[in-house]
Amino acid sequence: MKDKKVIVGITGGIAAYKAAELVRLLVRAGADTSVAMTANATRFVTPLTFEALSGNRVVWDMFGHEGTSIDHISWGQDADLIIVAPATANFIAKMAHGIADDFLSTMVLAATARIMVCPSMNSKMFENLAVQNNLGQLKEMGVAVMEPSEGELACHTEGPGRLPEPEDIFEQAWALLLRQDLSGLNILVTAGPTVEPIDPVRYITNRSTGKMGYALARAAWRRGASVRLVSGPTALNPPYGVTFFSVKTAEEMRQAVLKNRTDCDVIIKAAAVSDYRPKESARHKIKKGADRVTLELVKNPDILAQLGSKKKASPCVLVGFAAETKDLLDNAKEKLKAKNLDMIIANDVSRDDAGFESDTNKIKVIYRDGRVEDAPLMTKDEVADLVLDRIKPLTG
Numbered sequence: 575m576k577d578k579k580v581i582v583g584i585t586g587g588i589a590a591y592k593a594a595e596l597v598r599l600l601v602r603a604g605a606d607t608s609v610a611m612t613a614n615a616t617r618f619v620t621p622l623t624f625e626a627l628s629g630n631r632v633v634w635d636m637f638g639h640e641g642t643s644i645d646h647i648s649w650g651q652d653a654d655l656i657i658v659a660p661a662t663a664n665f666i667a668k669m670a671h672g673i674a675d676d677f678l679s680t681m682v683l684a685a686t687a688r689i690m691v692c693p694s695m696n697s698k699m700f701e702n703l704a705v706q707n708n709l710g711q712l713k714e715m716g717v718a719v720m721e722p723s724e725g726e727l728a729c730h731t732e733g734p735g736r737l738p739e740p741e742d743i744f745e746q747a748w749a750l751l752l753r754q755d756l757s758g759l760n761i762l763v764t765a766g767p768t769v770e771p772i773d774p775v776r777y778i779t780n781r782s783t784g785k786m787g788y789a790l791a792r793a794a795w796r797r798g799a800s801v802r803l804v805s806g807p808t809a810l811n812p813p814y815g816v817t818f819f820s821v822k823t824a825e826e827m828r829q830a831v832l833k834n835r836t837d838c839d840v841i842i843k844a845a846a847v848s849d850y851r852p853k854e855s856a857r858h859k860i861k862k863g864a865d866r867v868t869l870e871l872v873k874n875p876d877i878l879a880q881l882g883s884k885k886k887a888s889p890c891v892l893v894g895f896a897a898e899t900k901d902l903l904d905n906a907k908e909k910l911k912a913k914n915l916d917m918i919i920a921n922d923v924s925r926d927d928a929g930f931e932s933d934t935n936k937i938k939v940i941y942r943d944g945r946v947e948d949a950p951l952m953t954k955d956e957v958a959d960l961v962l963d964r965i966k967p968l969t970g
């Protein structure tokens with residue numbers, strides 16, 4: 575979000591405290607973030623909090639000393655996005671009817687920036703026809719309305735009306751700031767390790783954390799794709815917006831992938847699938863006994879090779895990842911050919927700054943026609959966008 579200007583508009587609801595985290599996330603992502611508050615919002619959280627978090631002046635009084643005479647016009651015209659979170663029923667009504675009686679409502683009325691509204695209120699209030707009609711009117715005006723989540727509300731009732739978590743608002747906002755250049759595409763991503771049980775308490779696995787696959791799924795969703803993520807066990811939260819399938823073993827991953835592949839335009843296999851599994855998985859914990867024990871392993875199915883062999887019957891762009899510790903290019907090229915892929919991303923997992931556990935990656939993109947593109951060291955989020963940029967032309 576480095577070159578983006580974002581305004582967070584805060585209205586007077588108890589969820590105003592969550593806006594502090596939203597501002598922090600936007601600032602951390604590099605957005606130039608400013609905050610405008612209604613007078614009632616300042617009763618819940620002080621402007622000083624937002625000033626400290628955003629590093630920018632906070633405006634809440636149209637005629638106060640803290641603004642200049644044209645801020646209410648220029649703010650919304652200089653910004654890329656305005657996020658009203660939380661948006662009370664009253665503020666939504668004012669927006670829907672063009673009422674401009676304070677700084678925030680006037681600024682929103684004069685804005686040319688994209689506007690996103692996050693309603694937050696008691697569920698009966700939210701379901702009231704007046705509020706629903708006003709939200710319908712906002713949607714017709716081109717405002718993006720983020721549905722509230724359900725759950726326990728501050729008034730001790732349950733139902734729709736909770737402000738979504740700041741991380742989810744942030745993801746929606748990010749998607750609104752991006753060109754939806756992958757919209758219409760169905761993308762299936764696999765991520766993480768697989769675990770192969772030895773007995774109920776032990777298993778074989780590998781060092782994959784899932785970071786690369788999750789970054790790909792997140793970036794694809796932000797760019798408008800419909801994304802399914804099949805993941806082995808990781809410590810990561812499923813990215814917002816993606817349909818998530820949790821699996822453990824290679825066989826479970828194979829089944830989940832085969833079940834979901836039919837309508838896919840692109841399959842990206844970033845998972846580190848265990849090549850072998852114990853021949854037997856003991857029903858009970860194996861007790862300590864002999865000084866030496868031998869574990870017999872049998873080969874797991876190669877999911878990507880299976881997809882590659884059926885490419886004629888179900889055509890889609892197939893992308894693999896090659897994790898190597900030596901002969902990177904030769905091994906990766908060999909895998910691309912053997913598994914009938916359109917592209918393979920080779921990474922040297924012996925480097926400290928690439929591959930497993932790292933937040934950065936150093937990749938080579940290898941195409942079917944033999945071309946190789948050497949990318950510089952990048953964050954995994956940047957790598958994800960680069961990989962998607964390269965995949966897009968292949969989707970025809």
Ligand code: CTP
Nearest residue numbers: 843844845847849875876877878894895896897
């Ligand atoms: N892969 C797969 N099923 C397997 C093994 C690998 O789908 N049983 C996929 C991975 O998700 C990855 C690609 O194949 O996209 C290459 O995986 P990698 O572990 O680098 O190579 P392998 O084919 O397993 O060969 P080796 O372990 O000998 O390097």
